Amino acid sequence: MIDSNFDVIIIGAGAAGGTTAALLAEAGLRVLLLERGKKVVWPNVSRDHLRNQRFARYGHNAGPEIDGNPRVFVDPMGNERVVRPFEGAYSNNAAAVGGGTLVYGAQAWRFMPQDFRMASTYGVPSGSSLADWPISYQDLEPDYEKAEWQIGVSGDNAGSASPRRRDYPMPPLPDTIQRRMLREAAGQLGWSSLCPPMAINSTLYNGRPPCAKCGSCVGFACPSNSKNGTQNTMIPRALKTGVCTLISEAMAHRIDTDDRGKVIGVTFFTSESGAPQRISARSRFVVVSCGAIESARLLLNSASSHHPRGLGNESDHVGRHLQGHYYPGATGFFAEKTYDGDGPGVSIATCQFNHGNPGVIGGAMLANEFVKLPIHFWHTSWPPNVPRWGLEAKHFMRDNYGRTIHIQGPVQEIPSPESRVTIDPKVRDRWDIPVVRLSGTAHPETVRTALFMRDKAEQWMRSAGAVHIHSGGVGLYLSGGQHQAGTCRMGNDPKNSVTDSWGRVHAHDNLFVIDGSLHVTNGGFNPVLTIYALAFRCAQGMIQRL
Numbered sequence: 001m002i003d004s005n006f007d008v009i010i011i012g013a014g015a016a017g018g019t020t021a022a023l024l025a026e027a028g029l030r031v032l033l034l035e036r037g038k039k040v041v042w043p044n045v046s047r048d049h050l051r052n053q054r055f056a057r058y059g060h061n062a063g064p065e066i067d068g069n070p071r072v073f074v075d076p077m078g079n080e081r082v083v084r085p086f087e088g089a090y091s092n093n094a095a096a097v098g099g100g101t102l103v104y105g106a107q108a109w110r111f112m113p114q115d116f117r118m119a120s121t122y123g124v125p126s127g128s129s130l131a132d133w134p135i136s137y138q139d140l141e142p143d144y145e146k147a148e149w150q151i152g153v154s155g156d157n158a159g160s161a162s163p164r165r166r167d168y169p170m171p172p173l174p175d176t177i178q179r180r181m182l183r184e185a186a187g188q189l190g191w192s193s194l195c196p197p198m199a200i201n202s203t204l205y206n207g208r209p210p211c212a213k214c215g216s217c218v219g220f221a222c223p224s225n226s227k228n229g230t231q232n233t234m235i236p237r238a239l240k241t242g243v244c245t246l247i248s249e250a251m252a253h254r255i256d257t258d259d260r261g262k263v264i265g266v267t268f269f270t271s272e273s274g275a276p277q278r279i280s281a282r283s284r285f286v287v288v289s290c291g292a293i294e295s296a297r298l299l300l301n302s303a304s305s306h307h308p309r310g311l312g313n314e315s316d317h318v319g320r321h322l323q324g325h326y327y328p329g330a331t332g333f334f335a336e337k338t339y340d341g342d343g344p345g346v347s348i349a350t351c352q353f354n355h356g357n358p359g360v361i362g363g364a365m366l367a368n369e370f371v372k373l374p375i376h377f378w379h380t381s382w383p384p385n386v387p388r389w390g391l392e393a394k395h396f397m398r399d400n401y402g403r404t405i406h407i408q409g410p411v412q413e414i415p416s417p418e419s420r421v422t423i424d425p426k427v428r429d430r431w432d433i434p435v436v437r438l439s440g441t442a443h444p445e446t447v448r449t450a451l452f453m454r455d456k457a458e459q460w461m462r463s464a465g466a467v468h469i470h471s472g473g474v475g476l477y478l479s480g481g482q483h484q485a486g487t488c489r490m491g492n493d494p495k496n497s498v499t500d501s502w503g504r505v506h507a508h509d510n511l512f513v514i515d516g517s518l519h520v521t522n523g524g525f526n527p528v529l530t531i532y533a534l535a536f537r538c539a540q541g542m543i544q545r546l
C-alpha cells in the first residue's frame, strides 16, 4: 500500500524521468516515480541475438511486453494496421527502469549552437514546421556539463564539435583498428575527426569499473556495469534520499484534474505486488517523462470537460512534429582485417557535415558502427549479389565479417506537423487504455539530406581503401523509433508550442513535460545527452518555482 500524497509524481523512469527524480528528491521533495517496465539488472536482461532492442526481429529484451501493448500504424496510402512492439512501424524505444538508457549504445553528443536555430539559419521549408528553440546552446551549456559529469561521459576534449567550458570527466575509450584507419582517411580528405563521446567509463568512475570492451553495449544491459544510464546513476541517487518511491510495472492511465481543470495527481495500474490494482495518487506537481510517443498519448488520454482535446493541447500541438533520425550510411569491404572485436565498436566520428553543406538543410554526424551482431551484419550489410543461404553465404560471412566497416549517421530531420501521434478510437491495450495511432511521414528535405550524407559515408569509405562499398536506398517514411522526439515541443508562444522553455505546460502551473518530446528539432546527433541536459535545466527551474 503506498502513501498517496506526494510533492511530485514523475511518470516514466527513463533518461529524463530518472534524472528529474534524483534532482527533485535531493532538493527535499517527496517524489513518486512510476515506471511501466520492470526493474532489471544485467543477468535478467536477455542476451538473445534475435530478440533485443538492437535487432528486434522476433522480440525485445527491454519491453514493453510483446502482447497487450499494441499501436496502430497508418501508412502513407492511409492503410492502417495494428503493430506490436518489436515491429519497425511501432517506433519503440524501451520500457524498463532506466528506459532506453538501460540498453542504449551510449553515444553522448551535445547538439551544436546552430541546432537550436534551424529556422533562422535555413528558413522554413514549405510544408515543414521547422522552428528555432526558445533557448540557445549557451543557455543549455551548463546543463550539458552537469549531465556529462553526473551521468559520466568519456570523450575527446580536443575534438569536441560544440564549445565547452569544462573537459569531459573521463578520457576517450581506447584506440581501435577502425579509428586508426578512418582517422587517416578523414585526414586525406581534409575532414576533421574525433572520438565520439560515450556514457561509458574509460576509467573507474563513481565506483564502477572501466569498460571491459566486451562489445555487448547497444541493445543489451552492460555486463561490467560500465555503461552509464539512469538505472545505475540518477535513480539510485533518488532512492538514496529516502524521499523517492519507485514503483515499477506501474502504468499511468491518466493525469487527473479537479472540477476546475487543475492537475491534482495521476491514476495508474500496477501489478508489482501481485493482483492488479488501480491507484489514484495525489501530488502538487506532475511530470510527464514517458518518451515522446507515450508522453503525447498520456496527455491526449487525459482529456476532461475542461480540456476536451487533452491536457496541454489547446493549440493542437500535442503529438505533432514527431521526429527521430534517418540513419543513412554505407558498408565497406576491405582486403585487410578491420575489426578487433573490441566494444563498444563505435570509435571515430566526423562532424564536418553537420552544417554548412551547400543546398542542404542541416546535415549529420557520421561515425563507424557499434560491434555488430552477426545476424545484424547478415541483415543490414549483406551485398545484394551474395546469396543469403548455403555454403557460399557461410563462406562470405566467415571471410568478410572481420573485414568490413559500417559508417552511418543521424540526419537532422526537418519536422512535419503531419508526422504525428493521435489516439486510436478503437484499439486498447491490456489495461483497456486507448493506444497510440502513428501517421504521416518525414519531410522530403530529410530525404535529400540523407542522400547527401550517404554519399559522404561512401566517400570516407573509399578514402579508407574499401574494395567494395554498398549502401541502401532512402525513401519517405514516418520517423520516430529509438530517437523519438518533438511531440510536445517547447516554445515561447502557446499558439505553436506545448510547454514553455522550462518544460511547464502552457496554462498549467503544476504540469511539466520533461523528455525528448520537448525537442523542437532533433539535431544531427544521437539525442540522449540533450534529453539529460534538459532534465537538469527543467528540474532546476521547478525547484526555483517552489
Ligand SMILES: Cc1cc2nc3c(=O)[nH]c(=O)nc-3n(C[C@H](O)[C@H](O)[C@H](O)COP(=O)(O)OP(=O)(O)OC[C@H]3O[C@@H](n4cnc5c(N)ncnc54)[C@H](O)[C@@H]3O)c2cc1C
Pocket: 011, 012, 013, 014, 015, 016, 017, 034, 035, 036, 037, 053, 054, 093, 094, 095, 096, 097, 098, 099, 100, 101, 103, 104, 105, 106, 107, 108, 109, 218, 219, 220, 250, 251, 252, 253, 289, 290, 291, 292, 294, 295, 298, 482, 483, 484, 514, 515, 516, 517, 526, 527, 528, 529, 531
Ligand atoms: C538500443 C538503443 C540504442 C540507443 N542508443 C543511443 C545512443 O547511443 N545515444 C543516444 O543519444 N541515444 C540512444 N538511444 C536512445 C535513447 O535511449 C533515448 O533517446 C532516451 O532514452 C529517451 O529518453 P526519454 O527520457 O525521452 O525516454 P525513455 O528513456 O524512453 O523513458 C521513458 C520511460 O517512460 C516509461 N513509460 C512510458 N509510458 C508510461 C506510462 N504510461 N506509465 C509509466 N511509465 C511509462 C517507459 O517505459 C520508459 O521507461 C538508444 C535507444 C535504444 C533502445
